[in-house]
Amino acid sequence: MAQKQAITAIYPGTFDPITNGHLDIVKRAAPLFDKVIITLALNIDKDPLFSIEERLEMLRRSTEDIEGVEVAQFSGLVVNFASSRGAKVIIRGLRAVSDFEYEFQIALMNRKQRPEIDTVYLMPDARYTYLSSSIIKEVARHGGEVRQLVPSFVMEMLMKKFPKSISE
Numbered sequence: 001m002a003q004k005q006a007i008t009a010i011y012p013g014t015f016d017p018i019t020n021g022h023l024d025i026v027k028r029a030a031p032l033f034d035k036v037i038i039t040l041a042l043n044i045d046k047d048p049l050f051s052i053e054e055r056l057e058m059l060r061r062s063t064e065d066i067e068g069v070e071v072a073q074f075s076g077l078v079v080n081f082a083s084s085r086g087a088k089v090i091i092r093g094l095r096a097v098s099d100f101e102y103e104f105q106i107a108l109m110n111r112k113q114r115p116e117i118d119t120v121y122l123m124p125d126a127r128y129t130y131l132s133s134s135i136i137k138e139v140a141r142h143g144g145e146v147r148q149l150v151p152s153f154v155m156e157m158l159m160k161k162f163p164k165s166i167s168e
């Protein structure tokens with residue numbers, strides 16, 4: 001019988017910053033695949049709050065205890081990066097119906113580029129369905145409470161970016 005190949009999955013995103021919603025997806029994906037590569041998409045259209053190095057550091061620190069997970073960065077098409085790493089799966093998180101239309105379009109376009117790569121959607125715990133990096137930044141900027149919603153190292157980084165607003 002032919003040996004089964006190890007399955008690598010890519011989890012791409014902007015992660016500006018990583019939230020507990022992203023982390024929930026990573027924790028669900030890790031036992032399903034041999035390797036999960038969280039990949040920071042260097043998308044020049046977006047104007048991130050955190051630098052590439054800061055985002056990589058937050059990703060690494062938040063996932064260092066999860067077995068089979070590594071962190072990488074890429075620019076260009078995610079399917080090309082996936083191919084270069086021998087990954088057959090792209091993981092995305094689905095929070096609500098509102099995510100669906102955009103994700104559907106991307107998944108089919110990715111399939112057109114590389115038919116051998118499939119996109120797998122995972123749903124986070126209901127606690128995180130309203131959570132996004134943008135809402136975290138918005139609330140943190142104005143001094144709101146985000147402690148339960150991001151990993152502790154991310155909380156520290158947010159406090160450095162918005163020192164007065166969060167500690168007040």
Ligand code: ADP
Pocket residue numbers: 012013014015016019020021022025041091092093094095099123124128129130131132133
């Ligand atoms: P992108 O700019 O590619 O959407 P994000 O960093 O915002 O990058 O998100 C990366 C992936 O994580 C996307 O599939 C997104 O739907 C998913 N995601 C974002 N926030 C959450 C959350 N709270 N729960 C589950 N999945 C999420």
